[in-house]
Amino acid sequence: MTVYAVALVLVAAAVGLLRWRRPTWYWLTFGVTLAVVRVLVRYRSVMDTCGLTVPPSRWRLALARAASRPIPEPRSPRILRMWPTCTGLVLRLKLRPGQDAFDVAAASDRLRRSFSMYGVASREVRSGVVELRMTGYDVLKRVQMPAETDPRPMRVPVALRQDGSVHYRDYRAIPHALTLGATESGKSVYQRNLVAGLAPMDVALVGIDCKQGVELYPLARRFSALADDADTAAALLDALVSRMEAVYQLIRSQQRITSDVPDAEIAADIWDLPDDLRPVPVVALVDEVAELALYASKDEEKRRDRIITALVRLAQLGRAAGIYLEICGQRFGSELGKGITMLRAQLTGRTAHRVNDETSANMAFGDIAPDAVLAAIQIPAEMRGLAIAGDSSGGWHRIRAPHTSLRQAVNICNRYADRTPALPELAAFRPVLSASAAPVSLAKASSATA
Structure with a gap:
């Protein structure tokens, strides 16, 4: 048991060091898996708590009463796609009728805390589709540009x-x-x-x-x-x-x-x-x-x-x-x-x-x-x-x-x-380039005394 405990402490220390010195590596190794699990497990309850659900439609309520079934739960935006990045997660959501992209943007800070992410930003991709970009750590603390960017002329x-x-x-x-x-x-x-x-x-x-x-x-x-x-x-x-x-x-x-x-x-x-x-x-x-x-x-x-x-x-x-x-x-x-x-x-x-x-x-x-x-x-x-x-x-x-x-x-x-x-x-x-330049002295000249 002592050997297992020492090994566990060493692994925990290594993970903590990795998270401190190389947050991108930590995120790709451990963080992204934990974040995906949190989002999938908490998604319905978080959307309900943040006010991003809509009540069931009338025909669903009528069908439930006619069949003596429980009343349907409020519906959350549907996840169209979810993919990881080097800095976080990206969720593409299909809004329900009656929802607006502004509602998601207003709830960004609550979504950040609920999903235990560092930051959440939203933008409307097209009518009725919103993209949530969630960052897992402070990407601006130690800036590392992606290896591949998309430069074009100018x-x-x-x-x-x-x-x-x-x-x-x-x-x-x-x-x-x-x-x-x-x-x-x-x-x-x-x-x-x-x-x-x-x-x-x-x-x-x-x-x-x-x-x-x-x-x-x-x-x-x-x-x-x-x-x-x-x-x-x-x-x-x-x-x-x-x-x-x-x-x-x-x-x-x-x-x-x-x-x-x-x-x-x-x-x-x-x-x-x-x-x-x-x-x-x-x-x-x-x-x-x-x-x-x-x-x-x-x-x-x-x-x-x-x-x-x-x-x-x-x-x-x-x-x-x-x-x-x-x-x-x-x-x-x-x-x-x-x-x-x-x-x-x-x-x-x-x-x-x-x-x-x-x-x-x-x-x-x-x-x-x-x-x-x-x-x-x-x-x-x-x-x-x-x-x-x-x-x-x-x-x-x-x-x-x-x-x-x-x-x-x-x-x-x-x-x-x-x-x-x-x-x-x-x-x-056109600048004239010289191989070397004479140094300019800023020292105050001392006066000679007889």
């Missing part, structure tokens, strides 16, 4: 959602986006993941980093153009506007609007053009937008108006020309001057990391998803990289990008440096 997997699914940055669906976050909130890591995901694709990267290029210049081998101060940024944005106008002229010359051309082949943007004529799409990353909007003199104010005007024009017209904006900053409010709110209205995608005040969260979600504002201000300081992602549809998710060091991002950009396109309009802004 679609990058950048983070993991709270329900265990992958969060994609799809530029063709959401062309322009705004990313907010306080210092040390994980905004830079999110940006590195974005650059690392775009590096293997046929896309030109354009960077504006007014912190003398300290964030983006290490990745310069994959950038077609870089600006490290406001004056260069103004000229670079003007060059992008000129490229946009030239691309529109190309689209007009290739629209193919004759009567014998099918509607689907009429060109209205670069993706409708033949492959041999299609210009390279451009993703412009602005590291800190406030540095472009601040000014201290009349000359700087003119430069600032020029920059904001160019950004607004690119946000309004750049999608069809294949120019996409990714704007980052700590704040993005009307205090940055005229034109800022017009620019923000064009940025469909919104991502907010930890912010310092509620006003900053309102800048991101106040006009599209008020519920996400409360979630954004509740992000703890120790959870770097945790963010709230939403769009103009009003939906939002908790996401967290996997930690990518600067060295890892540099290695990826260097590996795909040969894919960096040379754009004639931006040739003057």
Whole structure:
């Protein structure tokens, strides 16, 4: 008995260690079996307790009375399908007549506790069919991206959602986006993941980093153009506007609007053009937008108006020309001057990391998803990289990008440096790469005394 007891203790300790260090392995080994048993055993009682049942129909009651049988029990949503994932379980339910997908979404927290799961999220797949994604552990505590994702042209997997699914940055669906976050909130890591995901694709990267290029210049081998101060940024944005106008002229010359051309082949943007004529799409990353909007003199104010005007024009017209904006900053409010709110209205995608005040969260979600504002201000300081992602549809998710060091991002950009396109309009802004740079001393010189 002593040997069996020691063995049992060792097994329990091994299971506990596995659950702590490798939650995914624990889930696939033990957790998924226990979860399936809990769901199947408790399903009817849980649905009844959560108010997700409907009374039996009249004809069933009449049939039971006529046959002197017991009154039928209330009916729960029917399980169409159930399958495990690396992070939890997925249930697809067929709702009964009279039930609504909102009822299931409102009961998500009660379902989480009743089934002893870490989280439950619901979405309506089609009319009358609801999908419950249940997570067995905190997938955002130690982010591990799936080995197989579904990247497509201009679609990058950048983070993991709270329900265990992958969060994609799809530029063709959401062309322009705004990313907010306080210092040390994980905004830079999110940006590195974005650059690392775009590096293997046929896309030109354009960077504006007014912190003398300290964030983006290490990745310069994959950038077609870089600006490290406001004056260069103004000229670079003007060059992008000129490229946009030239691309529109190309689209007009290739629209193919004759009567014998099918509607689907009429060109209205670069993706409708033949492959041999299609210009390279451009993703412009602005590291800190406030540095472009601040000014201290009349000359700087003119430069600032020029920059904001160019950004607004690119946000309004750049999608069809294949120019996409990714704007980052700590704040993005009307205090940055005229034109800022017009620019923000064009940025469909919104991502907010930890912010310092509620006003900053309102800048991101106040006009599209008020519920996400409360979630954004509740992000703890120790959870770097945790963010709230939403769009103009009003939906939002908790996401967290996997930690990518600067060295890892540099290695990826260097590996795909040969894919960096040379754009004639931006040739003057192509980063000059030197083998070594002389160190700059910041030590205060000591004065000599006689």
